[in-house]
Amino acid sequence: MGAWAAGISVGVELVLLGVFLGLRMDSLAAALGCGIPGLALIVLCGAFYVRVRDRVPRAGRPVSHRGxxxxxxxxxxxxxxxxxxxxxxxxxxxxxxxxxxxxxxxxxxxxxxxxxxxxxxxxxxxxxxxxxxxxxxxxxxxxxxxxxxxxxxxxxxxxxxxxxxxxxx
Incomplete structure (x- = not known):
């Protein structure tokens, strides 16, 4: 779940960066260049986040985490x-x-x-x-x-x- 939430957050970051670049450069292309991939990432990761939210985690598979x-x-x-x-x-x-x-x-x-x-x-x-x-x-x-x-x-x-x-x- 954490990876999908991170993907949603990165998508939001891309959309905000696109808005800021679009305003700063007075260019719609800069806003769309970051905004469209950001929105796609939000939708894709949001769909997977909803999908895994109601599943029982697999306890038998070892998970390594270094963060x-x-x-x-x-x-x-x-x-x-x-x-x-x-x-x-x-x-x-x-x-x-x-x-x-x-x-x-x-x-x-x-x-x-x-x-x-x-x-x-x-x-x-x-x-x-x-x-x-x-x-x-x-x-x-x-x-x-x-x-x-x-x-x-x-x-x-x-x-x-x-x-x-x-x-x-």
């Missing part, structure tokens, strides 16, 4: 990366950049795009993964159909390790 596992870790990671980008931009910009408003606007747009992509690719999936167990239990308590799916899965589930509790929960 942040929650919102706090993701924000710390993204904050460090943004700080690095700000430092790089500040140290490599020419002195006349700070006096030219159009160059500052482009610099701010570049930084905003980096922040938006970091939020879409790192913060959104980490937030979903950090709350996965809680949201799964909440859905099981509030949705009788989903609860029946979990009970059916529990009836056939076998512990691969020997001492683990039931998989998705």
């Amino acid at each position: 942040p596992g929650g919102l706090r870790q993701a924000l710390s990671f993204v904050g460090f990366i943004v700080f690095a980008f700000v430092a790089i931009f500040a140290l490599t910009a020419k002195p006349d950049t700070w006096h030219d408003s159009s160059r500052l606007l482009m610099l701010a747009m570049s930084l905003g795009s980096v922040i938006g992509l970091m939020v879409a690719a790192i913060v959104v999936p980490a937030t979903i993964m950090g709350r996965a167990r809680e949201s799964l239990r909440s859905k099981a308590m509030n949705d009788p159909g989903f609860r029946a799916l979990l009970e059916q899965d529990f009836a056939t589930w076998r512990d691969p390790v020997g001492s683990a509790s039931y998989g998705p929960l």
Whole structure:
């Protein structure tokens, strides 16, 4: 689910970037160049997000994850990366950049795009993964159909390790 939510977020980022570029360059082509792929990504990932939302996760398949596992870790990671980008931009910009408003606007747009992509690719999936167990239990308590799916899965589930509790929960 986190990957589809990240895809939706990247699509929103592309649409916003297209709008900003279209306004900045007074060109409809720039807006459409980013906006159409962004809308396609939103629709495609949204359809898959809705499709997997009501499925029981497969507990038997091991999942490897090397990113942040929650919102706090993701924000710390993204904050460090943004700080690095700000430092790089500040140290490599020419002195006349700070006096030219159009160059500052482009610099701010570049930084905003980096922040938006970091939020879409790192913060959104980490937030979903950090709350996965809680949201799964909440859905099981509030949705009788989903609860029946979990009970059916529990009836056939076998512990691969020997001492683990039931998989998705």
